[in-house]
Amino acid sequence: MAALVNLPTDLLRTFITVVELGGHSKAGAALGRSQPAISLQIGRLEELVKAQLLMQDGRNILPTPAGEALLSYAREMVRTNDEAVSYFHRTDRSGVLRIGLPTDYAVAFLQNTLTRFLHDNPQVDLEIHCDLSRELHKMLRAEELDLIIATMNSPRMPYLSRSWVEQPIWAAADSYVPDPARPVPLGAHLEGCDYRSRMVDALDGAARRWRVVYTGPGISGLQNAVQNGLCITALTKATLLPGMRELAEDEGFPRLEQLRIGLFYKHPRLTAAGLHLVSELVASLESVGSGVTKVTPG
Incomplete structure (x- = not known):
């Protein structure tokens, strides 16, 4: 059985800091180490994982594909380490x-x-x-x-x-009855909202007419507009309130993109x-x- 390789958290911390702060010098300043010391730590980590972790892109230091893969694990490992130390040392x-x-x-x-x-x-x-x-x-x-x-x-x-991957849903008032002869009355956040773009794409793809009848930045106003029957919208299940119901595909509302x-x-x-x-x-x-x-x- 091959010996297990342990990845020291101090090396992982250095790797994360170089990536997130954008270079060896900034990482050294943040960690209180010299730039050569930072480079040595990155080299040691690359030896342990047997892969190049960083690459130069102009003036930028970026993770390689192997570095990207390690970064997700490294962040979790260092976070868990720091949370444990905080618990036992009663960090302020x-x-x-x-x-x-x-x-x-x-x-x-x-x-x-x-x-x-x-x-x-x-x-x-x-x-x-x-x-x-x-x-x-x-x-x-x-x-x-x-x-x-x-x-x-x-x-x-x-x-x-x-x-996480999340599935948005169509939400309407309990009393809402779709009318295929009329444009779908949409309620949405401002331009640039991911939910808004998904509603429009889904309806356009199904050749359904629509018009935005309510626009606002806050979730509460949008929920009230839906509950009062002014519009329908896309929400998460967590924000589906009493007085609302989920609209189904057989009612003419295609599944929204995740x-x-x-x-x-x-x-x-x-x-x-x-x-x-x-x-x-x-x-x-x-x-x-x-x-x-x-x-x-x-």
Whole structure:
């Protein structure tokens, strides 16, 4: 039996930091090591996995395909290590955490995971920002947010920790009766919303006429409009409220394209409180809506 290879967390931490901060010098500054020491650690990790992990693209340092595959595991291993150390060392959990949520998820998480986290960690102040996913990604890159939950436009994206596949559903008031002779009355978030584009694509593909009768940035206003019979929309099962029902394909509403949802953060920038919140989110994200399925790393 071949000997098992152990991947030291200090090497994995260095690898993550180089990728997420964009170079050996920035990683060295963040970790308190010299640039040659960082290079040696990356070399040692490449020896252990027997693969090149980083490549130069102009001035940028990017992970190779092997590096991309390792990155998912590395982030999880280092996060678990840091959460364990935090537990036994009773690391201080305080300060401000800036969380970015897409509008559709805001209700479910504010009422559950985030409120529970605040109750258990009264010294932490949460700042919640709800926006389109594309804006949340920009804010994370600019370090205006600490962690985000957002939709993904590709299977691999920077700062990804976990991802899920979700099936959006058509939602209408219980009393809604489709009228094939009239355009479908749509309620939607602003242009750029992934749910909006999926509704339009599905109806166009089925040659169904439609018109947007309600537009707004908040989930509550959209839910009210649906409950009152003003429009129909695409939602997650978690945001389907009493007084609403799911519309079926045999009523003329084609299946909507799935969404990939991700949990993103820059590990080198995250505090002990942030790491604890990530663990809470990882434990609870899978329970948000029956259409959510975990996608394993790699």
